Amino acid sequence: MIRKHAAARASQPFVLLAVVCAAVVVAVVGGVTPPLSAARFANTGHWMYNSVLGMVFHVDGATANVDAGFPMDAEVGSQVLQSDTSGWVVGPNRITEFDKESQSQQQSAKPPSDEIPVGIEVVGGPYAVYRDTGRIVRLGDPAASIPTGGPIGTPVATPDGTLWFHRTGKGQICRLAKDGIEVSGCPVAAPPDHAGALTVVDGRPAFIDLFTSRLHTIDGDTLGEGVELGVALSPNSRPAVQDADGRLAILDQGSTQSSLILVDTRTSPVESVTVALGTGDYDGPVSTREVVTLVDRRNGTVLTYGVDGRRKDEKPFRDKAGESRLVLGEDERVYVEDSTGTQVLVVAEDGSVTDVDLTRRAATPTGKPDSPSAEQPGRAGDPGDESRRAQRSAGLPTPTTRAQPPPVPPSRPGAPVGVAARPGDGSADVTWGAAPDNRAPITSYVVSWRGSNGQTGSVPVGGGAGGHRVSGLTNGVSYTFTVAATNQVGTGPGASTGPVTPNAPVSPAAAPVNLRPSYDANARPARDVTLTWAQPALNGGTLVHYEVTATGLGTQQVTGTRVVWQVRASQAVTFTVAAVTRAPNGQLLTGAPASATHEPAPLPRLTLSKGAPTEESCGEKPDCAWMHVVLTGFDPRTAYLVKPYNNAGDGYTNPGHTVTTDANGNETIDQFAYTGPGETVWVEVVLPDGTPIRSNTVVW
Numbered sequence: 001m002i003r004k005h006a007a008a009r010a011s012q013p014f015v016l017l018a019v020v021c022a023a024v025v026v027a028v029v030g031g032v033t034p035p036l037s038a039a040r041f042a043n044t045g046h047w048m049y050n051s052v053l054g055m056v057f058h059v060d061g062a063t064a065n066v067d068a069g070f071p072m073d074a075e076v077g078s079q080v081l082q083s084d085t086s087g088w089v090v091g092p093n094r095i096t097e098f099d100k101e102s103q104s105q106q107q108s109a110k111p112p113s114d115e116i117p118v119g120i121e122v123v124g125g126p127y128a129v130y131r132d133t134g135r136i137v138r139l140g141d142p143a144a145s146i147p148t149g150g151p152i153g154t155p156v157a158t159p160d161g162t163l164w165f166h167r168t169g170k171g172q173i174c175r176l177a178k179d180g181i182e183v184s185g186c187p188v189a190a191p192p193d194h195a196g197a198l199t200v201v202d203g204r205p206a207f208i209d210l211f212t213s214r215l216h217t218i219d220g221d222t223l224g225e226g227v228e229l230g231v232a233l234s235p236n237s238r239p240a241v242q243d244a245d246g247r248l249a250i251l252d253q254g255s256t257q258s259s260l261i262l263v264d265t266r267t268s269p270v271e272s273v274t275v276a277l278g279t280g281d282y283d284g285p286v287s288t289r290e291v292v293t294l295v296d297r298r299n300g301t302v303l304t305y306g307v308d309g310r311r312k313d314e315k316p317f318r319d320k321a322g323e324s325r326l327v328l329g330e331d332e333r334v335y336v337e338d339s340t341g342t343q344v345l346v347v348a349e350d351g352s353v354t355d356v357d358l359t360r361r362a363a364t365p366t367g368k369p370d371s372p373s374a375e376q377p378g379r380a381g382d383p384g385d386e387s388r389r390a391q392r393s394a395g396l397p398t399p400t401t402r403a404q405p406p407p408v409p410p411s412r413p414g415a416p417v418g419v420a421a422r423p424g425d426g427s428a429d430v431t432w433g434a435a436p437d438n439r440a441p442i443t444s445y446v447v448s449w450r451g452s453n454g455q456t457g458s459v460p461v462g463g464g465a466g467g468h469r470v471s472g473l474t475n476g477v478s479y480t481f482t483v484a485a486t487n488q489v490g491t492g493p494g495a496s497t498g499p500v501t502p503n504a505p506v507s508p509a510a511a512p513v514n515l516r517p518s519y520d521a522n523a524r525p526a527r528d529v530t531l532t533w534a535q536p537a538l539n540g541g542t543l544v545h546y547e548v549t550a551t552g553l554g555t556q557q558v559t560g561t562r563v564v565w566q567v568r569a570s571q572a573v574t575f576t577v578a579a580v581t582r583a584p585n586g587q588l589l590t591g592a593p594a595s596a597t598h599e600p601a602p603l604p605r606l607t608l609s610k611g612a613p614t615e616e617s618c619g620e621k622p623d624c625a626w627m628h629v630v631l632t633g634f635d636p637r638t639a640y641l642v643k644p645y646n647n648a649g650d651g652y653t654n655p656g657h658t659v660t661t662d663a664n665g666n667e668t669i670d671q672f673a674y675t676g677p678g679e680t681v682w683v684e685v686v687l688p689d690g691t692p693i694r695s696n697t698v699v700w
Contacts, residue, residue, distance in 0.1 A: 044331050047080040047087050047100075050341040050358065052414055052436060056080065056089065056098065057341075057358065061333040064346045064354040070103040072096065076415040076495040077339055079325060081119045081126040083140045090117065090128050092496065095139070112137065112145060114480075116323075116498060118154055121330070124161035124178030129154075132499070136163070136176060144181035148174070156198045156205060156241045164205045164218070166190070166198050173198070173207060173218065187221035195235040200242040201265050208250070210235050215248070215265065229263050230272050234586040235542065241328075244287035247307040251285050251294065258282055260294065262309055273309040286326040286334050291351040293334045295324045302336050304351040312351030318343055319418045319433070323498060340417050340495075410440035413485040413492035421481045421497040424469075425504050428479060431467040435485035435492060442485045448494070452478040473502045506540035509579035509591030512561075517575060517598045519567075526689070529567045529598050531575050541581025541589055549576045569601045570691050604633040604665070606642075606695035608683050611670045621675040623700065629672075629683055634665040640685045644672040647680040676700050 045067070046059045051074070058068035075091030082088070082100065089096045092114035097106040111117070112135040117128040128137045131153065136146040148165060149172075155165040161178030171192030177184045190196055194211035205218040213233045214226035233252055240249040243265060250261040260275040277296070284294040294303045295317055304312040317324065319338035327335040334347035346354045414436035421428045430447050447468050448458035455477065461468045463485075473479060478501045484494035513534040519527045531548065548563050549555045551574045556563060567573050575598065579591040611628035618624030629642055643656035657671045674681060679700050685693045 044329075046327060046329055046333075046335040046344070046346075047082050048335070048337055048341045048344055049074055049078045049080050049089050051076040051078065052340055052342050052417070056087070056103075059335065059344055059346065059356055061329060061331050061335070061346050061348075064356050066356065066358060068103065070098075072098065072105055076493055077116065077323075078341075079116075079119055079337075081121055081128065081139060083121075083126055086140075088126070088128075088139045090119065090139075092116065095128070095137075097139075114496075119327075120155065120157055120163065122157040122161055122163070124163075125157075127155075127163065129165075136165075138181070142179065142181060146176065146180075146182055148183065149186075153197055154241070156200050158200055158205055159203050162205075164198055166196060166207070173205075173223070188218055188223050190216070190223060197237070197239050198241075199239040199248060201248060202243065202246070208233070208237075208239055210237055215263070215270075227268070227270060229261075230270050231261055231263070231274065232586070233261075234584070235582075236584055238285070240285045240287040240292065242287055244292055244307050245289050247287075249285040249287045249292040251282055253282055260285065260292065260305060260309070262292070262305075262307060275305060275309045283324045284326050286328050288328065288332050288334065288347075288349060290349065291334070291347065293326060293336070293347050295326065295336060297324060302345050302347070302353050304347055304353060306351060313347075313353045315345055315353040315355060317345070323420065338418070340415070342417065408439065410487070410489050411438045412490040413437050413440070413442055413487050415493045415495040416445065416483045416485055417495070419481070419483050419495040419497050421479075421500045423500045423502045426473050426475055426502055427469055427471045428473060428481065428500055428502055429467060429469050430481045430483065430497070432483045432495070433466065437485075437487055438489075438492075440487040440489055442487050444486045446484050446486065446491065447481060448484075449473075449479050449481045452499070455479075475502050475504050477501065503540055506583045506589075508589040509538045509541060509543075509581050510536040511592040511594040512536050512546070512577045512579060513594070515575070515577055515594040515596045517596050519598070526566050527569050527601075529565045529573070529575075530562065531565065531577070531596070532562050533577055533594065534561060536579055536591065536594075538579065538581050539591075541583050544580045544582050544588060547576075547578045547580055547590065550574070567598055568689055570603065570687075570689065571598075572600045573598045602633060603691070604631065604685070604687070604693050606631060606683055606685060606693055608681070608695040608698050610698060610700065614673050617673045618675045623677045624673055624675040626670040627672040627674055627681065627683065627698075629669050629695070631659065631661060631667045631669075631685070632665070634661045634667075634685075636661055636663050636665045638665070640687075642669065642671070642683050642685055644674070644681060644683050646674075646676065646682075648676060674700060 045061050048057050050057060054071055055069050056072050057066050060067045072089060074089045078089050078091035080087050080089055085100055087098050087100055094108050095111050096108040112130055113133040115130050115133050117130045120127040126139050132151050134148045134150050136148060138144045151168050153166040153168050155163050157163050163176040166173050171190045172186040173188035173190055174186035175184045190207055194209050196207055196209050199206050207216045210233050213229050215229055216226040217224040237250055237252045246266045248263045248265055252259045252261055258277040258280055260277055262273045264271045280296040281298040282294050282296055286293045290307060292305045300317050302315045302317050306312055323339045325337040329335055332349050336345040344356045416435040417433040419432040421430045442463040444460050444463050445465055446458055446460050449470060450456045478499040480496055480499050482494040482496040485492050513536055515533040517529050517531050519529045546558045548558050550565050574595060576593045576595045578593040581589050583589055607630040609628045611626035613625045615624060627644055639658050639660045641656045641658050644654050646652045654672060659667050659669050661667045677700055680697050681700055682697045683695045
């Protein structure tokens, strides 16, 4: 089963687990690994850590009762992962093993970073997966700390115990074999620039391409061609890690509207049901055979739906500000924890939700799950005394009744509950619930932070505060915030958020940079104009394409930064380019335009003057002379028809004379003998594209 976390802490340099190191050295040097049982027992119920009481509890899902509990010193926000015989309390700075039968604490080790890992309980595990750090820590047998080669998405596990994960940004889909101590390989390739997520459909791993909204089943080393899901998914969509009776649940969480999409993968084409969730801040989804579970932290509810999209149940969830955990148990129940382990709700196989009373006396008198014998009273001062005192404080059963202890003096406060942060523009709003005052009023809280760029800081706020806005942060840098309470005795333990990244609000992109048309100035009658530019600032959006418009020629959508238009040489054209981006909520935004003008080529020139006298074709008419015509700037070595005209209105016509320009596009002719004192004459040439070129006029 996979434990879902909404956030993860920033990475720190890895310190190798002592227990892992020892196990790996024994396995590698000795050439053997400890044998596993041939049959694996199903883990029933759910282990959790209550950081307020400092207790590890076991919840029996069938009865929704606490049936075991013992004290343990662990960190706020710790989760519990289990194998057949052991459990591990996994915190940001310490991993502590305990024996499930004796409920006794074993060895502790340091995790690879203080990031909150994704917990996976599966045959061959359990695993603590540090996605941002790029480490998979196997807590079971054989123990190992396995590098993934960089940040990864949320892994999934197939029924045979194989762990699959996606190397984000690289497009590689890798696998870790059951009981493996190194990555088995990354044989499957997905588009590296496409957002995506893994899931399991019909027992096989599958990749959802969130850019194309297609589902690709992984078959061996091959990524299948994929099928259309029939819905447009936003890049921040999140699928369940497995299908529910053939339906795949996908949470599409937008800024104004969120939806639960149930895709039936057994039909062709696929059919889907969309459930409008409204506004909210959702964790999940987690799917069982017939039920899909979500947590709406903004409205403080646990929601369950059938695979047909119909609401099954809804129960209050107190910790609105904290990070909830949704755990799919091997008993086909979903366990929903708050961030401090002070509330747990059980989702049954029919979708009904039960809030477990963590103060109710346990159902078995031993304080051990499924134990056949009662606990024997311990001697005064033996280790059992401490366990029994903690059990009494949590409302758990004890074998004997003791006198009331004397009043407990004040002590440092506990950790604040529900610590969370929401990023803003160069800022973050940090919120929390009141910390236990431990019999002395809280006088102040201290909010501290650490960024992935090394930036740190802290600020004190009043004891009655429940939030503070931290300003002066750097956009694009990940920050982790910690809140600790102080009373007259001292400062208590801090509770931390997952990493949040301040960013400027998403806005339309800036204008494209360095927009420039280029072309062959000598090309006629048409020329190819190449338009180039550079990508602008996208202002928080993701580039979709560019809209390129040319006056009189139309509009094109271009994904690159270059386009070619065919333009008449004599035509002036203004080009406009704007970037179209997609906001995280899926909205398309058109950015500011950049413009550039293609100037037309200078038109060729005809110059007319009165040439040498001649008697040709004029007879005895007076003042007969040739028209002297000069052609400049025409296409080289090209034939043109030159025709003369006058304004006399006497029906003067002339078929014209064809002249061929030289290598420079120039030529001079003496043609068209003309007589007619006082009349105005001129000559014309029509270019191949139909443009008329007219000379100056001459009064004869």
